[in-house]
Every structure is written in C-alpha cells, then in structure tokens.
Amino acid sequence: MSVRKPFVGGNWKINTYLETGRALGREVVAGCEGIDDVEVAIFPPIAYVLPMAGVLGKADSKVLLGAQDCYPEPEGAFTGEMSASQVADCQATVVLVGHSERRHVIGEDDALINRKVLAVLAQDALTCMLCIGETLEQREAGQTDVVNESQLRAGLNGVSPTQLDRLIIAYEPVWAIGTGRTATPEDAQNAHARCREVLGELFGPDQAQAIRILYGGSVKPGNARELFGQPDIDGGLIGGASLKGEDFLAIIEAARS
Numbered sequence: 001m002s003v004r005k006p007f008v009g010g011n012w013k014i015n016t017y018l019e020t021g022r023a024l025g026r027e028v029v030a031g032c033e034g035i036d037d038v039e040v041a042i043f044p045p046i047a048y049v050l051p052m053a054g055v056l057g058k059a060d061s062k063v064l065l066g067a068q069d070c071y072p073e074p075e076g077a078f079t080g081e082m083s084a085s086q087v088a089d090c091q092a093t094v095v096l097v098g099h100s101e102r103r104h105v106i107g108e109d110d111a112l113i114n115r116k117v118l119a120v121l122a123q124d125a126l127t128c129m130l131c132i133g134e135t136l137e138q139r140e141a142g143q144t145d146v147v148n149e150s151q152l153r154a155g156l157n158g159v160s161p162t163q164l165d166r167l168i169i170a171y172e173p174v175w176a177i178g179t180g181r182t183a184t185p186e187d188a189q190n191a192h193a194r195c196r197e198v199l200g201e202l203f204g205p206d207q208a209q210a211i212r213i214l215y216g217g218s219v220k221p222g223n224a225r226e227l228f229g230q231p232d233i234d235g236g237l238i239g240g241a242s243l244k245g246e247d248f249l250a251i252i253e254a255a256r257s
C-alpha cells in the first residue's frame, strides 16, 4: 500500500465562464465534503482564479485552487503574463508547469519550463505540478522513457531536496490528451516506475518514494480505478472529464483507497 496520498486535479483549460465555473466549483466542493483521503484541486482559467478563491473560501472547502501556468520572472514588462507571486496572491496553491499544450501548442522548451518550476518553488505557498510526456511519434519510436527522463532531468534542474514536498509530477502521454485514447494501466505503470527511478537518481530513493506521480490522458470514470490501482500511479490530472461534476467526482472516488 502506497504511503502517498492520492491527488486528483481538474484542468479546465479555457473552458467555463464566471457563472458556469462557479457552479462547477460548488458542485466539486459539495461532492468532496468529508473526503480526506484524496487531495483534490481545480485549475480554472487564469481570469477566474480569484473568483474561484471566493467560491472555495466561502464553502471553507479543502479543494485546492490551482493555476494552469505562470511566468518565471517576478515582475516587469511581460505583457499578458502572470508571475508566480501574483498567482499565490490570488490564493492559488498549486501551479501546472510544462503542460503538453504549453509545450506543443504554445512552444515552450525545457529551459523555460525549468525556469518556471524554480519560480513556482521559490514561493513557499506554492506546489509545482511538472507535466511530462511523449508524443505519438516518440512513443512509436520507442522513446517514451528517454523523453520522460530528459524532461524530468531538464525540468527539475536546480530543485533543492528541501522543496520536494511541494513537487508533483504528472505523466501525460501527449497522444492520450483529449483524444479518448488512454495508455493501458500496464504501460502507464511501466512509465511511472521508470520516472520514479529517475527521481531516485536525482534525489535519492526515499525522496522518490514520497513524490506523487499522476497519470493524465483521457481518464474517465470507467478507466480511472484500474489506472489508479497501479502501484506507481498516485492519482490523475483530468481535462475533459473534469468539466462534468458527476464524472470528476466519480474519478475522485476511484482514487480513494
């Protein structure tokens, strides 16, 4: 039995508006009442982080508030961006870094992602969720573990062992995100186990055992339990299915021990 508390995050991307987001947030909060054995977070669009803080705060809920990204510089002339300290100031406590859409749609590279990881972890109030994963082409070329290893090593360069309790990894094969295709539990487990080995090489085996590694990529109520039942899968990062309260809550339930 794993000592790691499962974590389930809902990445809303640029879906929802103020009122639909508030309603969804309230539904998640109500459904999570009394759930202490899974950590849950929602990642609304950045414009709605602060309003969602109002929803979560009012209900005195344990559902964590997340941001989908932030910029590595603390302040200055970076139009359209938001710093890690501003994210924290809006009461978010978890930040996604290196999501596949940031890497492959927006074009972020490992060097920028590493700067973001360090900027997030420099804020004591923030946890960083570093997202990694291979494209279909890389998978078909047998490169899954090589890509994950290089994204982990580059993304975590300079992270101090004292910051590891605020680090979560999300393994999200790019070909599985939003496509309805999911890694088999066995393939996902193999990738997670190798990621944990790499974390062990970087930080030591005990530290690696404590870091949560989530799976993401078309997780649904029907496949979540089997995926989360794998020894090295500690929950999930959920996109599409997090937009429907009932589905998201069923996935959270599947992460419970």
Ligand code: PEP
Binding pocket: 011, 172, 176, 177, 178, 179, 180, 216, 217, 218, 219, 237, 238, 239, 240, 241
């Ligand atoms: C994601 O956006 O991180 C994700 C995993 O999306 P989906 O669940 O829709 O594949």
